[in-house]
Every structure is written in structure tokens, then in C-alpha cells.
Amino acid sequence: MNLKSLIPVGRERGVAGSANPFMSLQREIDRLFEDFTRGFPTLAGNGAAKLLPSMDVTETDKEIEITAELPGLEEKDVQINVADNLLTIRGEKKAEKEEKDKDYRLVERSYGSFERTLELPDGVNADAIKASIAKGVFKVTVPKPAPAQAKKIEVKSAA
Numbered sequence: 001m002n003l004k005s006l007i008p009v010g011r012e013r014g015v016a017g018s019a020n021p022f023m024s025l026q027r028e029i030d031r032l033f034e035d036f037t038r039g040f041p042t043l044a045g046n047g048a049a050k051l052l053p054s055m056d057v058t059e060t061d062k063e064i065e066i067t068a069e070l071p072g073l074e075e076k077d078v079q080i081n082v083a084d085n086l087l088t089i090r091g092e093k094k095a096e097k098e099e100k101d102k103d104y105r106l107v108e109r110s111y112g113s114f115e116r117t118l119e120l121p122d123g124v125n126a127d128a129i130k131a132s133i134a135k136g137v138f139k140v141t142v143p144k145p146a147p148a149q150a151k152k153i154e155v156k157s158a159a
Helices: 021-037 045-050
Strands: 055-059 063-069 078-083 086-100 105-119 130-134 137-143
Touching: 063 086, 078 130, 086 137
Parallel strands: none
Antiparallel strands: 055 063, 063 137, 078 086, 086 105, 130 137
16 A cells, blocks of 8 residues: 655655655655555555456447456345446455364455446346356346437427
């Protein structure tokens, strides 16, 4: 986690060029926070991205297909909602790993939730959206709305 310095550096105020006793303190505090958060996936910058599933969005003439990798998840672990042309996929990942040997027992658990939201085109029928999950691959199929037809309106003179 890279915390930006609260003290302006290199600006025209002359802080960077002057001998400021707080600069070394600020650098030391930044280093301590970086060291502390290095092993925590929920606090570190890169670890939080591990909870977000990889997604592919493909589009044909008739539908939009969204595919997400959700290894180890079942249908009860995933929710899908549509509101205001926004499709939201929510889920919770739970993983437990256990190793046993003659001299030790190791149990590791990780939990986390994720949420991804995609904007859908206007006119999508939410009742026609289909979702399925098989072998850790989550698939959402959104039928595309029919293109809007232009209608010619006759102009009449006002009498």
C-alpha cells in the first residue's frame, strides 16, 4: 500500500529544497505502513484484485455474453441483479486448505466477497437474462433489445 506523502515535495513552496525534519519522519512512517500491509490481501493494493473474478464480455448480433471465472463456487454462492440497466454480479469466495503431517497440522482459510457491475444497453428485458455456473465458469446471457425503429410523424398545419 503506497501512501502518498502529505507534505508537498518539489512544489514551489520550497519544502523539497529545505532541510525539513518532518520529511525523514514521513518517509519512515510510509515505509512502516508498506511493510505492515505487505502480507495482507485485503489491505495491500494487489491482493484486493485477487478477489475480483476475471471476466470476458462478448457481443453478437443477438446477445451479450458475460463469462467469469469463479473456481470453487456454486450457484448458492453467486447472486445476479439487474436494476437501472446495471447488471451486478456478487459472490463470496471461501477457501480452506489443510495439510497434515507427522509433526504438524496446517490449516489456511481465506474469505472474501466480490462485486462486479456492468452497464447494459437500454431496452434490455431483465426477465430474459439467463445465468448458469458449471465447473467454476459463470455464464450470463443477455438478449440484445431490438433496434429502435424510426417512425415518421406527419406534420399538420395549425388552423
